[in-house]
């Protein structure tokens with residue numbers, strides 16, 4: 001079957017949103033709430049083992065703050081801090097501080113021209129996705145995606161396969177006609193769990209992850225003046241310098 005659909009992860013894949021976006025916003029929200037929690041870039045890398053901002057806060061307390069006395073209203077505290085984090089995150093995006101990763105606009109433009117169906121499968125919330133797309137891609141770009149499958153749409157976040165299974169089901173797409181684009185081990189496990197061939201573009205937080213089972217691991221999608229480096233397969237990809245539809249079709253058919 002030929003390629004009809006591309007499903008993109010968001011954080012770390014479309015843009016490097018974590019270190020200078022979500023992390024900074026979390027710290028502001030913690031300060032506002034009078035919490036002495038501060039997530040530096042290194043600690044945040046460890047916390048990324050857990051997907052979902054609310055889940056990440058709980059993990060932080062359990063794993064790194066044995067001194068913290070969990071209050072009775074902890075669930076509400078987490079929900080409030082998470083909502084505040086998302087308000088700060090939207091402000092950071094609205095300032096245009098977080099650009100798309102190289103090659104993202106190029107690939108989306110090529111795919112749209114070719115009539116490829118586009119979707120998002122992410123752990124973050126729909127509002128965060130829309131804010132990123134509007135500010136970093138195009139004010140109209142949320143409509144370029146037939147489906148934005150996000151966060152709490154499914155019971156289990158990545159690495160569970162739920163979000164990809166949900167997207168495939170909602171779109172009526174088979175795994176034989178679709179590729180996933182991800183940046184992390186949790187994302188890969190989720191997409192593979194749904195039976196999808198998966199292309200990885202690593203970033204500073206994910207380049208040491210285990211990408212066993214990925215179809216292709218690149219340092220980015222590549223631009224004409226900034227070709228990708230192939231991490232897997234080590235010998236490169238038959239002279240390709242950018243991840244485009246031609247390469248996407250080759251990946252799907254092998």
Ligand code: XBP
Nearest residue numbers: 010011022051052053122123124125
């Ligand atoms: C990445 C994540 C998210 C974000 C924050 O999602 O793990 O948890 O860090 O998201 P993906 P929220 O790579 O699937 O896009 O705080 O909105 O939960």
Ligand code: MG
Nearest residue numbers: 009011012183
């Ligand atoms: Mg990601």
